[in-house]
Amino acid sequence: MNDFTYRLLGLCGGHCWAEAIDIIEREYSGVSEEEVLATLDLLKGRGFFSHRFLDREIQHPNMDELWQHKPRRLQLFLAQKCNLACRYCYAENSGSNARNKLMGWDVAKSAVDYLVKRSGERENLRVTFFGGEPLLNYKVLRRVVVYCDELSQRTGKKFSFELITNGTLLNKEIADYVAERNFSLLISIDGWREMHNFQRPSVDGRDYYDTILNNAKYIVKRYRELKSRTRIFIRANMTPRYHDARKIVDYLEGQGFNSVGVSSIVSLPYDDETPGALTREQMDVIDSDYEQLLLEILLDLEQGRRLSPYRNRYISTMVMHKLKEGMTLGITCGIGRNTNAVDCDGNIYPCHRYVGMDKYIIGDIFSGLSPSRTMGLYHEYNQCALKECSGCWAHRICAGGCAWERSAPDGAIYERMPTDCERFRRTIEKFMWLDKEMRKRCPGVYSDMQKSRGRGDEEIKNWSWD
Numbered sequence: 001m002n003d004f005t006y007r008l009l010g011l012c013g014g015h016c017w018a019e020a021i022d023i024i025e026r027e028y029s030g031v032s033e034e035e036v037l038a039t040l041d042l043l044k045g046r047g048f049f050s051h052r053f054l055d056r057e058i059q060h061p062n063m064d065e066l067w068q069h070k071p072r073r074l075q076l077f078l079a080q081k082c083n084l085a086c087r088y089c090y091a092e093n094s095g096s097n098a099r100n101k102l103m104g105w106d107v108a109k110s111a112v113d114y115l116v117k118r119s120g121e122r123e124n125l126r127v128t129f130f131g132g133e134p135l136l137n138y139k140v141l142r143r144v145v146v147y148c149d150e151l152s153q154r155t156g157k158k159f160s161f162e163l164i165t166n167g168t169l170l171n172k173e174i175a176d177y178v179a180e181r182n183f184s185l186l187i188s189i190d191g192w193r194e195m196h197n198f199q200r201p202s203v204d205g206r207d208y209y210d211t212i213l214n215n216a217k218y219i220v221k222r223y224r225e226l227k228s229r230t231r232i233f234i235r236a237n238m239t240p241r242y243h244d245a246r247k248i249v250d251y252l253e254g255q256g257f258n259s260v261g262v263s264s265i266v267s268l269p270y271d272d273e274t275p276g277a278l279t280r281e282q283m284d285v286i287d288s289d290y291e292q293l294l295l296e297i298l299l300d301l302e303q304g305r306r307l308s309p310y311r312n313r314y315i316s317t318m319v320m321h322k323l324k325e326g327m328t329l330g331i332t333c334g335i336g337r338n339t340n341a342v343d344c345d346g347n348i349y350p351c352h353r354y355v356g357m358d359k360y361i362i363g364d365i366f367s368g369l370s371p372s373r374t375m376g377l378y379h380e381y382n383q384c385a386l387k388e389c390s391g392c393w394a395h396r397i398c399a400g401g402c403a404w405e406r407s408a409p410d411g412a413i414y415e416r417m418p419t420d421c422e423r424f425r426r427t428i429e430k431f432m433w434l435d436k437e438m439r440k441r442c443p444g445v446y447s448d449m450q451k452s453r454g455r456g457d458e459e460i461k462n463w464s465w466d
């Protein structure tokens with residue numbers, strides 16, 4: 001994207017086309033009106049300025065498309081209980097963990113059957129073991145894997161598995177099994193001992209920090225020994241007390257973890273006191289720090305320096321993939337379509353974060369999805385986006401943001417907070433700026449990234465601390 005196109009896109013956020021053309025002509029002496037019009041047409045052709053999915057007239061076909069989609073992924077809540085009580089945990093806040101239940105084998109089996117049936121002709125399916133802490137129900141986890149093996153033989157479907165765990169119970173026996181079966185893995189470690197224990201206290205008051213760290217190190221070692229290409233992701237969360245992303249990443253990479261991610265706990269539009277949420281001011285500081293990080297990474301790339309795994313992944317996800325992927329489907333993520341989350345009683349929710357929020361049960365694994373509830377959710381969500389997003393240039397990419405963040409426990413769908421919209425648009429502007437800078441300053445790396453989306457991931461997998 002050249003300079004004036006980037007500027008033009010920014011101008012279209014607050015000006016009509018005629019004004020935008022005027023300003024461009026004044027600011028860029030060599031650019032003619034025809035050129036600006038041609039660029040506007042090109043952007044339009046790529047889906048910018050279009051609100052196709054916000055149009056009331058086409059709500060129905062769009063809804064149908066959402067409904068017909070075959071799911072690929074099942075999120076099984078093996079345990080609606082946990083041995084930790086993290087300050088920011090949505091399963092604690094939604095009341096999911098308070099149900100204090102483990103999933104029985106009959107429910108787990110029926111959930112897998114449900115996925116196979118609903119997935120239609122899709123061949124590759126994924127089962128994610130979720131909770132609470134899913135390893136509290138390790139026996140059922142093992143039975144699910146065996147059952148999926150049997151189903152593979154009978155139906156030709158291929159299953160992959162994913163485990164989201166707090167790491168406390170990931171002992172040697174379980175780690176060996178998980179590594180052998182090549183699960184994708186996400187382990188939550190918030191940083192150093194004091195930080196982790198403050199944010200993720202245990203229910204019984206014991207300090208599990210060493211256990212978690214040692215378990216995580218052991219399983220990382222096992223994956224390396226097995227030369228597994230599957231990533232073990234270590235995720236940390238930032239809260240008002242601890243929000244120095246670089247310090248957290250440096251610490252965790254220093255422990256030998258190659259795939260570290262840091263998330264911000266954000267406040268929700270319907271809740272002034274979202275537990276563990278960062279303040280707007282803190283979010284602004286974090287944003288400027290990420291901007292600074294981008295500048296440093298660009299300089300590293302320009303000067304041919306090797307990036308750390310975190311920096312590598314950060315830059316490769318920032319390169320403009322998302323802008324090139326075409327229109328979004330009205331709801332950006334896979335809720336109720338690619339993904340179904342199932343609780344211990346067999347209720348289906350749009351995604352893992354909704355589990356425990358009764359107003360968002362969209363069906364059950366025994367009788368299937370309820371069309372009225374599922375379509376009702378999409379409809380409500382799109383109606384809300386219709387009001388709020390119709391004048392926003394970023395709609396093609398955002399489509400209203402994370403549905404869960406806008407869904408209040410009483411069933412009301414809220415608008416995204418204007419400050420969050422601003423932040424999102426700034427991020428997209430950063431994507432565009434980065435795209436432009438990389439073409440100019442490090443065209444070789446840029447074209448490699450364009451050729452292979454997974455390049456960053458490959459480098460992370462091949463990274464060695466030796």
Ligand code: SF4
Nearest residue numbers: 389392395398400421
């Ligand atoms: S940034 Fe805000 S206004 Fe724009 S599409 Fe997203 S939610 Fe809607």
Ligand code: SF4
Nearest residue numbers: 333351353402403404
């Ligand atoms: S983006 Fe939000 S609604 Fe969508 S899957 Fe993620 S948490 Fe759920």
